[in-house]
Amino acid sequence: MAVEELVGPAPKGWKYKTLGEACKDGGGDIQTGPFGSQLHASDYVPVGVPSIMPQNIGDNRIIEDGIARITPEDARRLSRYLVRRGDIVYSRRGNVERRALVGHHEDGWLCGTGCIRVRLGENGADPRYASYYLGHPVVREWIVRHAHGATMPNLNTSILAACPFLEPPLAEQRAIAHILGTLDDKIELNRKQNETLEAMARALFKAWFVDFEPVRAKMEGRWRRGENLPGLPAHLYDLFPDRLVESELGEIPEGWEVISVDTEFDITMGQSPPGSTYNDIGEGLPFYQGRADFEFRFPKRRVFCTAPTRLAKIGDTLVSVRAPVGDINMALEDCAIGRGVAAVRHKTGSRSYTYHFMSSISDVFARFDAEGTVFGSIGKKDFHSISHIKPPRDLVLTYEKLAANLDDEVEKNEQESRTLAALRDNLLPKLISGELRVKDAEAFLKERGL
Structure with a gap:
């Protein structure tokens, strides 16, 4: 047959x-x-x-x-x-x-x-x-x-x-796999690099704003004015206090406050536009409804909207507010957001600080997932009222300066990966069907330095 x-x-x-x-x-x-x-x-x-x-x-x-x-x-x-x-x-x-x-x-x-x-x-x-x-x-x-x-x-x-x-023939199979694999290998390398870069920014956030390592180092005499501590230049010394005090959230650095999230962050809760305004041909703004639209670090385009009701700006942190609550991403472009998403930004405009802060309160978000009768969700009132520790503005901006460099590299790698993925997806059907032969594809990639 x-x-x-x-x-x-x-x-x-x-x-x-x-x-x-x-x-x-x-x-x-x-x-x-x-x-x-x-x-x-x-x-x-x-x-x-x-x-x-x-x-x-x-x-x-x-x-x-x-x-x-x-x-x-x-x-x-x-x-x-x-x-x-x-x-x-x-x-x-x-x-x-x-x-x-x-x-x-x-x-x-x-x-x-x-x-x-x-x-x-x-x-x-x-x-x-x-x-x-x-x-x-x-x-x-x-x-x-x-x-x-x-x-x-x-x-x-x-x-x-x-x-x-x-x-x-087997030789041609291997040649086709090699060409497409070269592109995928580079995408995978970028993905691993991004994981490392993000882990570095996350570790720095945790050390400063969760574990208060610089404060403890000063308290224990491991860090003195004019001296470097591993990972901490000497000029940061005066940005951290030398005492921890009691608060409703446990011990916190002296001079820091416990406040609600909406005091320090601008939060936009998503709202879904009418169904007739959606399309998949690129008209309007990219539309993100929830977690399913998120890729590794940046949202994946799927649907567009010609009449958005709620917007997120480039660099805003996107938070899933419906099950699973608390998945996060960073907006690579201006976009429309539906009711499954909230856009968040620190009032200083600090995108990296916002992203890693939202990641750091995953345990809070998890409680709303567990409390849902059918599925977890968090509303505007509960989101705004989450208690958190407010560090000094200068320290937030200092962290932002360091972490933003890492995030810029993440974005660069992600943009390159998108370009490579588009190239792979264009070559794949042509190579698989024999429309484009291996030698032509190799010449095509060589012209692009790949």
Whole structure:
């Protein structure tokens, strides 16, 4: 039976087959993760072998943050479900078009309940090429269209096995994967650099405004006027007091105050415009409704609005005010915000201080998540009334000057990653279909210094 030519006619020397046939030819297979009866919620542990769940599947990568774990004993018991480098993992329900390529770091993790594992086999297609092929817009649409379910798409091994798969000669597969992988590797490097930069700014905020390390250093005689303390230049000495005093929030530096958030921050609660004002063609302002619109550090464009009712400015911190409450991001551009988002900015205009302050009160936001009857939320009155510690204005501005340099680098990396992602998404379907051949693509990237 002929296989559908899903991404166009096969170039000479290329061949269509089903994904199931490609796996079988290479000695691999397609397999679901363990059933719920094999692994219960009570089996998960704080430390152990990571278990890949649908929420851990990003766009061709596995997201480790918050991943569930199982004991080594359970991993041995469920050894047939462990993933290997080169496997591709799908979610069985919901966002079934997303897939993640298993790398060296994830080798030996569990393909968790709710996931499906695709294994091309040692003698089969190049796994990285296969992962890019499965990311072709037409292939993604095919998978969604064939997934069962009236209210939520459901994927199974039979559907994936029937997916048309275009297989070039192995050398060309590897060349295509190398070109697209070069772009993804740079994006991943930028992502890791941004994580490091943000961690530096967050650590500095915590040391100054949460743990009061400079104050404690002065109290204990570890820092004296005119001397440097690790991480603290001598000229900052006079910005910190040398005593802690009692307050309703515990010990705080002498001279600092406990006040409500709205005293120090301008807060704009989002409001959703009429549905008729939305579009996906770029008219109006980018519109962000909630957490789902957030990317790693900057919001991801999805919807635009021609008649916004509430606005956020470039550099405002965007806070999710509906479940999960307290997820944060920073606006890369002027945008419209819906009722699931609030825009916040310190009255000094300090964007970095605002961002890291909002991150530092995650435990407060978590309480509103837990108290929701159906789902967590925080209203204007409760948001405004959150108590916090007010440091001196000069200290806020000093922190801002240091942290803003780090945030500028984050923004630069993010902008570059967006450009690289757009280039990758433009090249991918042309390379996968054979419309653009490898040598032409290599010349194209060389002209751009990549």
